[in-house]
Amino acid sequence: MGTEQTLPILDLNDFVRGDAGRRAAFVSTLRDTAHGVGFFYLRGFGLDEAQARALFGVSRAFFELPQADKDALRMSNSPHFRGYTREGDEITRGQKDWREQIDIGAERAVLPLGPDDPAWKRLQGPNQWPDGLPEFRLRVLDIQAHLTLAGQQLLRALALALGQPVDRFDEAFAGTPVQHIKLIRYPGQEQVRSAQGVGAHKDSGCLTFVLQDVQPGLQVYYQDRWIDAPPLPGTVVVNLGEVLEILSNGYLRATLHRVVSPPAGTDRLSLAFFLSPRLDAALPELPLPPELARQARGVERDPRNVLVPHTGLNLLKGRLRSHADVARRFYADVLAREGIVLPEDAGAYN
Numbered sequence: 001m002g003t004e005q006t007l008p009i010l011d012l013n014d015f016v017r018g019d020a021g022r023r024a025a026f027v028s029t030l031r032d033t034a035h036g037v038g039f040f041y042l043r044g045f046g047l048d049e050a051q052a053r054a055l056f057g058v059s060r061a062f063f064e065l066p067q068a069d070k071d072a073l074r075m076s077n078s079p080h081f082r083g084y085t086r087e088g089d090e091i092t093r094g095q096k097d098w099r100e101q102i103d104i105g106a107e108r109a110v111l112p113l114g115p116d117d118p119a120w121k122r123l124q125g126p127n128q129w130p131d132g133l134p135e136f137r138l139r140v141l142d143i144q145a146h147l148t149l150a151g152q153q154l155l156r157a158l159a160l161a162l163g164q165p166v167d168r169f170d171e172a173f174a175g176t177p178v179q180h181i182k183l184i185r186y187p188g189q190e191q192v193r194s195a196q197g198v199g200a201h202k203d204s205g206c207l208t209f210v211l212q213d214v215q216p217g218l219q220v221y222y223q224d225r226w227i228d229a230p231p232l233p234g235t236v237v238v239n240l241g242e243v244l245e246i247l248s249n250g251y252l253r254a255t256l257h258r259v260v261s262p263p264a265g266t267d268r269l270s271l272a273f274f275l276s277p278r279l280d281a282a283l284p285e286l287p288l289p290p291e292l293a294r295q296a297r298g299v300e301r302d303p304r305n306v307l308v309p310h311t312g313l314n315l316l317k318g319r320l321r322s323h324a325d326v327a328r329r330f331y332a333d334v335l336a337r338e339g340i341v342l343p344e345d346a347g348a349y350n
């Protein structure tokens with residue numbers, strides 16, 4: 001279980017506004033952390049504590065809506081994988097996850113689709129917003145914008161940390177990157193049949209930011225033990241996904257993590273933000289300098305989730321597997337063409 005060990009804390013202002021010395025120190029700590037535990041707290045990411053509290057205020061207002069109102073926004077309405085998922089409808093490693101959530105992307109119009117256009121173009125489109133909660137939409141889009149900027153800065157620092165030109169990732173993340181938010185509520189243990197808020201997993205994309213309300217529960221697997229990552233005011237937790245691990249031949253680490261359901265009588269709110277390149281971006285290669293290449297660990301590839309060097313295709317494959325109901329309803333042609341077999345119940349989380 002948890003130990004006294006804590007994750008490093010970085011301040012993004014050191015990189016964005018610092019002098020040469022602070023910038024260099026930030027890049028060096030980021031390199032060690034992203035190669036080591038793969039998880040850290042970040043300050044100075046553009047959102048103050050009051051804004052974070054207000055976000056969780058509207059998040060709670062959403063989850064307290066009558067079940068029928070939430071179900072009206074269910075994800076299976078949306079070919080873009082946006083919307084509400086009930087507790088227990090998501091599975092990680094064969095076990096149900098006990099959390100309810102709403103998935104929200106960038107608010108963009110659907111892309112015009114010709115008969116020969118690739119299926120991943122269907123991922124872009126509008127969100128499903130709750131009626132009567134105008135502040136919900138404002139707060140969520142605001143935090144999406146802040147975390148996107150922070151992510152773009154962090155990627156510049158990561159490029160330097162990996163001995164690349166500072167703009168190595170700029171183009172892939174410019175303009176219309178994929179900005180996927182999940183607002184999540186984990187019910188207390190008296191209401192759930194296991195303590196699995198979300199089972200142990202690695203995130204599949206590039207960068208993940210987790211903003212937590214007041215309840216702990218997030219744990220990170222490092223050096224054969226689970227380290228607690230409780231909420232720390234003024235910070236967001238950042239971790240790396242499998243795409244960065246693969247692009248760096250395992251120099252960067254996508255770390256296993258999970259959420260333990262909160263104690264009986266409580267619940268836990270969090271927001272996870274997954275930043276990926278533009279749908280049409282090819283993933284940039286990272287030829288590492290020799291001193292880093294020597295420390296690259298290689299990648300453990302998961303035969304159930306083979307990554308291809310294209311963002312839209314990768315994301316679509318992950319989403320089809322996670323949300324079988326949406327897949328069957330809107331992507332039957334893709335399932336047939338690609339020979340994808342979905343699990344009977346819900347999809348496997350990835």
Ligand SMILES: O=C(O)CCC(=O)C(=O)O
Nearest residue numbers: 184203210218259270272
């Ligand atoms: O809720 C959290 O603290 C983390 C959620 C998470 O790891 C995920 O959704 O990928």
Ligand SMILES: [Fe+2]
Nearest residue numbers: 201202203257
């Ligand atoms: Fe995760």
